[in-house]
Amino acid sequence: MIRLALAFFLGILIGAWEIATRPFLPSLAMIQPLLAVVILMLIGSGRSRALAMALGGALLMDLYTFGVFDFSILRWFLLVYALDLLLQHVLTNRSLFAALALTFAARSFEQGSAWIMTHSTSENLWVLFLFDGILVTFGFLVLAFLTKRLSASLYRSSRAPDLRYERS
């Protein structure tokens, strides 16, 4: 429970940073760390903590939205559930490759849902994908070296072929 609350408050902190900092950065510095951190949390700690973090960040986005209400909480709730389904049934290992594929799917979902709600998406979408990829790769490698939960290799759950037996 305490860890869930910590994840929620971390989400609030990242959400506040995104709202207050991102608009003042140069237009090409599209750093939006909430998505990357939620994906790393989903891969490393599971759905409930990722959901708590996503809802913390989305709460801030809804509180400081420019429109009447852009349903960030609902969109991020659905996003985390969709990502969890992808992770459990499509991307069955927890490799860096899976994390990057998940990031691409997540950002596409997030931008698509934003377009449905507000009829606008981020400019320079490919730069956004690039920054997402960099953040997730960096975070993934740091987590892989600091904890035993993630493997920095491309394969983890599926065993790599043992060449010694093939030679003999």
Added chain:
Amino acid sequence: MFRSRPVLLFLGACFAAIFLILAGLFRPLGDLGRRLTLPLVRFFSDQTTRILGTDMPHGNTFSSESLAKLQERLRLLSVDSARLSALEEENKNLRAQAKFLSSSGYDSVGARVISRDLSAGRALLLIDRGLRDGIESGQAVITRDGIFIGHILSLKEQVATIELLSDPQSRVAASVVGGEGLIGVVEGRGNGAAMLNFIPSSEQIIRDQIVVTAGGANKIPKNLPLGIVNAVQGKSTDPFLTATIEPLVPLDALVLVSILRPSVLKPAL
């Protein structure tokens, strides 16, 4: 197998939540959330603007050639301004602007920009002042130097949204310095640009003329400078002319603004 019951329950909960949100029943919770988190958001935006500097152009770069042209225009404008200030009519206007706050029944509320939306051509700012500060929708927003930049679009208890004059949905009645009454309507074009439309062809309007607010709407006072005429389009035979307006301040680099509030709305201490 498709489990219809949880899905239906989830959809029902979503629709109920959307209905309650649109009915405004979550507004007190939102106000409480903003009250708790506003210091955090303000802290982040304060640190960011402090690190990056307040005059940083947002995504714009200026070549040395265009800078030299701008400096030349600035010099010419300064000379013109000094000459014009000798005229009695101009003096009256300048006095009205300088002593505006003390004589017009308005006071100003300082506010910090905590976020902005410049995506998809919009030009909106979010500030850390709201209903509790006596602000109302439609009130004029100016810089510390008294330059009009936009008006309040929407309000919440602790925060408010400003629609800048370059926003494509912004419409402001405008006049020129020394002119009498309304001359046209300034419409935003996005990306920091604005147009002065519906200028009667009988009006004499030239490049580098200062455009000011025309008043009319009781929440936006007269004679607040908002931009200079960059180019005039149209022939003398056209019923109306249009002019490109260049804002007097970079609208995408604003950090501190003031909202003009009628003195009667000032909260009692």
